[in-house]
Amino acid sequence: MNFYDIIFYIFAAITLLSALFVVTTRNIVHSAFYLLFTFFGVAGIYVLLGADFIAISQILIYVGGILILLLFGVMLTNKITNVEIRTGTVHMLPAAIASGIFMGAVVAVMVWTEWKSEPSVIPLTTTKDIGHLLLTDYVLIFELLGILLLVALIGAASIARRDKE
Amino acid sequence: MYQFLYNLIGNELIAGLLVAVVPLTIILVFALFGIWLERKVSAHMQDRLGPMRTGWHGWLQTVADLMKMLQKEDIVATGADKTLYNIAPILVFTGSFAAYAVIPFSSKLLGSEVEIGLFYVLAISSLVVAGILMAGWSANNKYSLLGAMRAAAQIISYEIPTALIVLSMVMLTGTLSLDKISQMQTSSFWNWNIFGGAIFGLSKFLLIPFMFVGAMIIFISTLAEVNRVPFDIPEAESELVAGYFTEYCGMKWGMFMLAEYGNMFAVSAIVSILFFGGYQSPIGYLGNSIGAQWLVPFEQGFWFIAKGLTLVFVQMWLRWTLPRLRVDQLMTVCWKYLIPYAFINLIIIGIISIL
Numbered sequence: 001m002n003f004y005d006i007i008f009y010i011f012a013a014i015t016l017l018s019a020l021f022v023v024t025t026r027n028i029v030h031s032a033f034y035l036l037f038t039f040f041g042v043a044g045i046y047v048l049l050g051a052d053f054i055a056i057s058q059i060l061i062y063v064g065g066i067l068i069l070l071l072f073g074v075m076l077t078n079k080i081t082n083v084e085i086r087t088g089t090v091h092m093l094p095a096a097i098a099s100g101i102f103m104g105a106v107v108a109v110m111v112w113t114e115w116k117s118e119p120s121v122i123p124l125t126t127t128k129d130i131g132h133l134l135l136t137d138y139v140l141i142f143e144l145l146g147i148l149l150l151v152a153l154i155g156a157a158s159i160a161r162r163d164k165e
Numbered sequence: 166m167y168q169f170l171y172n173l174i175g176n177e178l179i180a181g182l183l184v185a186v187v188p189l190t191i192i193l194v195f196a197l198f199g200i201w202l203e204r205k206v207s208a209h210m211q212d213r214l215g216p217m218r219t220g221w222h223g224w225l226q227t228v229a230d231l232m233k234m235l236q237k238e239d240i241v242a243t244g245a246d247k248t249l250y251n252i253a254p255i256l257v258f259t260g261s262f263a264a265y266a267v268i269p270f271s272s273k274l275l276g277s278e279v280e281i282g283l284f285y286v287l288a289i290s291s292l293v294v295a296g297i298l299m300a301g302w303s304a305n306n307k308y309s310l311l312g313a314m315r316a317a318a319q320i321i322s323y324e325i326p327t328a329l330i331v332l333s334m335v336m337l338t339g340t341l342s343l344d345k346i347s348q349m350q351t352s353s354f355w356n357w358n359i360f361g362g363a364i365f366g367l368s369k370f371l372l373i374p375f376m377f378v379g380a381m382i383i384f385i386s387t388l389a390e391v392n393r394v395p396f397d398i399p400e401a402e403s404e405l406v407a408g409y410f411t412e413y414c415g416m417k418w419g420m421f422m423l424a425e426y427g428n429m430f431a432v433s434a435i436v437s438i439l440f441f442g443g444y445q446s447p448i449g450y451l452g453n454s455i456g457a458q459w460l461v462p463f464e465q466g467f468w469f470i471a472k473g474l475t476l477v478f479v480q481m482w483l484r485w486t487l488p489r490l491r492v493d494q495l496m497t498v499c500w501k502y503l504i505p506y507a508f509i510n511l512i513i514i515g516i517i518s519i520l
Contacts, residue, residue: 029246029249036295052279052280052281056285059289060284063292064290064291065321068294071298127284
């Protein structure tokens with residue numbers, strides 16, 4: 001077992017265990033904070049895959065943006081501990097079928113896809129290539145996403161705005 | 166650095182851990198020195214002497230305080246959420262320590278030579294925000310919670326002008342690597358980015374005023390990100406006792422202190438790398454002129470620490486000079502002044518750099 005394998009298993013364990021705590025804990029602030037470790041573990045796995053830019057984006061966007069907003073939202077709710085989260089008893093059968101189908105689809109994709117298994121050279125840096133692709137092949141999607149974000153921003157600002165009296 | 170140690174020792178794990186010990190030592194020594202410096206600077210600005218009794222001009226005072234802190238009883242309030250309360254100081258310190266992984270202290274002493282160092286520093290500092298929120302909430306104290314909320318709102322607001330200035334510097338230099346940005350500003354202070362970068366021409370002179378504006382904005386916004394006066398409303402002593410670490414004592418409080426001083430030096434380092442040449446000497450190297458190449462990295466280390474400490478001194482100077490801003494003034498400064506100016510600066514630097 002390689003040194004990097006051990007690091008991978010550590011990150012995988014962090015991700016899975018904290019994800020388990022997120023769904024099992026009864027305190028919603030605790031779940032929000034456990035989510036921090038899940039995001040962090042996923043970022044570590046990205047680094048081991050050689051995707052440095054995605055790893056850092058993961059931390060910047062999920063930990064720095066979404067998690068903090070989530071925490072703000074959670075802390076502004078007045079009932080934090082022992083929130084009645086119903087688990088397990090409602091719509092057991094449809095849920096089992098749906099998650100079974102999803103699981104089956106994911107496993108099928110994993111098994112049937114012909115993965116490229118040649119030992120490819122991991123690029124030293126991915127930032128430049130990502131930038132190139134975003135502004136050449138995927139420029140339309142990139143611009144559309146920019147417009148979508150702008151629309152969301154303007155919408156949020158106009159909802160939050162105080163009415164003139 | 167890592168490669169050198171790896172060749173010396175031959176074990177990846179030990180070499181990696183040794184590389185990580187270097188910035189840790191730097192933070193610890195800097196925190197000891199920085200706290201003493203802060204007390205002396207504040208004292209002299211108020212026409213006092215400050216600590217004088219422990220060692221020469223009180224230089225052992227922080228060491229004595231550290232000894233005292235290590236022996237203190239670790240008190241956890243009954244109402245506190247124990248798990249989060251214990252994790253929070255570690256998380257805050259981790260965030261501030263992790264930023265040092267990519268900061269080049271000299272051309273030979275740098276932890277990781279990743280290409281996206283600048284982006285990494287911006288991202289990893291968000292761990293500090295999460296840690297502060299955790300500390301404030303878990304202490305179960307209204308002052309702590311208020312301080313944490315203020316800190317989070319302030320830090321995520323001031324990340325925007327910082328990111329905009331960083332973006333304009335990335336546009337100008339064409340790289341996200343802190344080491345490469347430092348290397349570009351070599352040989353004399355006239356090549357520093359604040360004087361328009363190393364390429365001599367019309368664009369260099371056009372850039373100078375905008376570079377000054379950019380340096381001012383990033384210095385102000387990083388000052389707010391590390392919660393220093395005049396932006397210290399998260400821990401405003403006169404209103405909130407001590408803000409988010411009110412309930413902490415002993416070494417856990419010490420971790421917050423270490424993180425604060427670690428952050429102060431880290432942001433000074435980032436500003437000095439972006440605008441003031443990083444580890445490059447302003448006047449050329451003694452090692453090159455007397456033909457001793459091994460001396461150059463040491464000189465670079467000296468210049469880097471000197472620039473960092475100068476900026477830290479300016480931060481302390483401001484702390485004992487300016488009054489604290491109100492919450493609404495704080496947000497006005499960020500959203501109505503710094504962000505529009507940073508945006509205009511970004512556009513103008515973009516236009517000049519494609520000229």
